[in-house]
Amino acid sequence: MAYSFESNERASFKALDYVLFGLTLTFSALIGIFYAIKDRKRQNTKEFLLAGRDMNPIPVSLSLVASFMSAISLLGTPAEMYNYSTMYWYIGLSYLLVIAAAAHVFVPVFYRLRCTSAYEYLEYRFSRGVRTAGSLTFCIQMILYMAVVMYAPSVALNAVTGFPLWWSIIAVGIVCTFYTSLGGMKAVLWTDTFQVLVMFGSLSAVAIKGMDEVGGLKNAWSHFDISGRVVWDDFSFDPKVRHTVWALVVGGWFMWIAIYGVNQASVQRACSCSSLKEAQIAMWINFPGMCLILYISCFIGIAMYSLYRTCDPIKFGLVAASDQLLPLFVMDVLGKVEGVPGLFVASLFSGTLSTISSGMNSIALCILQDIIRTYWIKNMTEERATTWSKVLGRTFSVGDDRGAATWRLRARNVLSMVQHRGLIVSLVFMFWIGIGAYITEVRNTIPKAPVVLSGCNWNLTTTAATATVSAINMSTTATPYITTDIITTINSVNVTTTVAEHDGGIFFPLYSLSYMWYSATAVAVVVGVGLIVSFITGANKPSEVDPNLQIPLFDILFPYLPEVILKPLRCGVVYDEVKRGDGNRRHTAADLKNSDKDNFLNIEMAEQKSDAKQTSHITETSPMV
Structure with missing residues (x-):
């Protein structure tokens, strides 16, 4: 069977492929x-939304991997390798720093407050309005993101494999x-666990078979180099x-800490563990999982380039966009093995399922706790709250995202534990940059690595008259290009990358800001505006600030420094009152803000009564007692 660029034909799905995809969905539903049957007598919000706060860290960690490594990541990372360079590998270093900060800086605060x-x-730190x-900013962002996660991979698969678009979405x-x-x-966590295993298995199969098809890693790396x-x-x-390096490590840290540090889906999973220590373990187990998916996807991208190094599928017209490269590659190298493409599609939609289920669950919790109950x-x-949770979960399911934005808002409340007054300014500012970049089409001026068309089968296309060896590069000079079987010259095309040549006006430098710096820029605006407004309106006295709502950063980073050095670094906040590590909440003055004492205590008492009722029922009915 010839490759697609040799035959101008693409392999199609077989019956077994559809069966494997259907089995993945069926098992997830089961x-x-x-868990609906198993926990039918334990109907309360702590059980339904937080898995009873007694989950093992392993499924929690695997759920984190599945939730945030979506189908967009699985399609995008190999395409990143194909189109650009190995620089993206540095993002893995930001993962390490993100997990360290999330596990030891942010999670303890949320867990301590229960x-x-x-x-x-x-609300405890600022006000109910904040x-x-x-909460609403998170819900809107997550709804848009879920729409893109659902629709984008479906379109890519439909274009390459003929996999039914709307049937897959529905x-x-x-x-x-x-x-x-x-x-x-509990269903979300265990389903995510199953789905991430499917993702690991199929990605590994694609990487191994892909490398074998191009002569091994050494050969593929040589072509790539x-x-x-x-x-x-x-x-x-x-x-x-x-x-x-700085954009990927530093900018990447700000981007990912917004997800693992303060994102509702991440916090919700951490708080489902039985202790703070187990929540931190779950975070750290998640780290190698993230790296495995990242680097397996990178190696797939290297193999993908090695296969298509003499015939770029996009310029040849086999596919229309970069997100279709991986499905094409899978059909080329694995399409002859019936069932394997179906396994790949199952893994791709496993990423979609896990991301959407996490989003639905977290949005339902936010609407219930932050709007309805507040x-x-x-x-x-x-009982009524649990019913509301189920209804809200169904309400926010996503089917069609034709109106969804193709870019993501990066203004997050990462440093909300420091300042909050710049939130609106930051949101408006980042909207401005994002829309400006889209209108001026700055992203279209980003140079890609060279591609050639000398190996394409032009006799089977209608564009044979235009068969030339061409490439996209930053310069206008001829660049020597060598492969294992040909020596040719790439005539490069100037893609206009300088600010002076672009009609973007005086704001073009902002519009051309790397997307990796979006979150860091948003944080800088929030903190800058917040500090200015705080000092104008009157700053709080550190000694009056509730230590439960602050982060003893230097105590965490440098625990062995003497007290004489650490004390001034705490800026007057008395952290000795904080009970660290036990996960028990202290009812401080922050709980009483906005006359919310009765509401808070009623929720706490309701959970305690529900737990006591369940314990009593188990004691009365269990044959072991």
């Missing part, structure tokens, strides 16, 4: 049914809504450069 919604913190603003949406609303957080894609030394401080029904019973 997990939801199992937060159900991450945005409860904003809590609502933060099937995934129904199954995801079913097991999330039926089985709650000769093409100029092996780049490790871009240490530029220019924030307009797309990927530098403003509408303050004394809601646990």
Whole structure:
């Protein structure tokens, strides 16, 4: 069987491929049914939304991997390798720093406060209005993101494999809504665990078979190196450069800490563990999982380039966009083995399922806790709250995202534990940059690595008359290009990358800001505006600040420093009153803000009564007692 660029034909799905995809959805649904039956007598929000706060760290960690390594990541990382260079590998270093900060800086604060919604913190620290603003911002962002996660991979697969677009969207949406609303957080966690194993298995199969098809890793790496894609030394401080070491490590830290540090889906999983120590273990187990998916995907991208090094599928017209490269590669190298493409599709939609189920569950919790229980029904019973959670989970299922933005808002409340007044300014500022970049089409001026067309079968296309060896590069000079079987010259095309040549006006430097710096820029605006406004309106006295709501950063980073050095670094905040590590909440003055004492205590008492009722029922009915 010839490759697609040799025959101009693409392999199609077989019956077994559809069966494997269907089995993946079926098994996910069965997990939801199992936990709905198993926990039918334990109907309360702590059980449904937080898995009873007694989950093992291993499924929690695997759920974190599955939730944030979406189908977009699985499609995008190999395409990144193909189109650009090895610089993206540095993002793995940011993962290490992110997990360290999330596990030891952010998670302890949320766990100590026994937060159900991450945005409860904003009310304790600032006001109810700030809590609502933060929660609604998260919900809107997550709804848009879920739409893109659902629609984008479906379009890519449909274009390459003929996999039915709307049938896949409808099937995934129904199954995801079913097991999330039926089985709650436990179903989500265990389904994510199953799905991430499917992702690991299929990605590994694609990487191994792909490398074997191009003659092994050494051969593939040689092709990659000769093409100029092996780049490790871009240490530029220019924030307009797309990927530098600083952008990927520092900018990547700000981008990912917004996900693992304060994102509701992440906080919700951490708080489902039985102790702070286990929550931290879950975070750290998650780290190698993230790196495995990242680097397996990178190696797939290297193999993908080696296969298509003499015939770029995009310029040849086999596919229309970069996100279709991986499905094409899978069909080329694995399409002859019936069932394996179906396994790949199952893994791709496993990433989609896990991301959407996590989003639905976290949005339901935020709407329930931050809106309904805060403003509408303050004394809601646990049974009624659980019903609301299930209804909300079904409401926010996603089917069509044609109106969804293709870029993501990066303004997050990462440093909300420091300042909050710059939130609106930051949101507006980042909207401005994102829309400006889209309108001026700055991203289209980013140079890609060279590609050639000399190996394409032009006799089978209608564009044979235009058969030339061409490439996209930054310069206008001829660049020598060598492969193992040909020596040719690439006539490069100037893609206009300088600011002076672009009609972007005086704001073009902002529009050309690397996307890796979006979150860091948003944080800088939040903190800058917040500090200015705080000092104008009157700053708080550190000694009066509740230590439960602050982070003893230097105590965490430098625990062995003497007290004489650490004390001034605490800026007057008395952290001795904080009970670290035990996970028990202290009822401080922050709990009483905005006359919310009764509401808070009613929720706490309702959970305690529900737990006591369950314990009594088990004691009365268990044959072992």
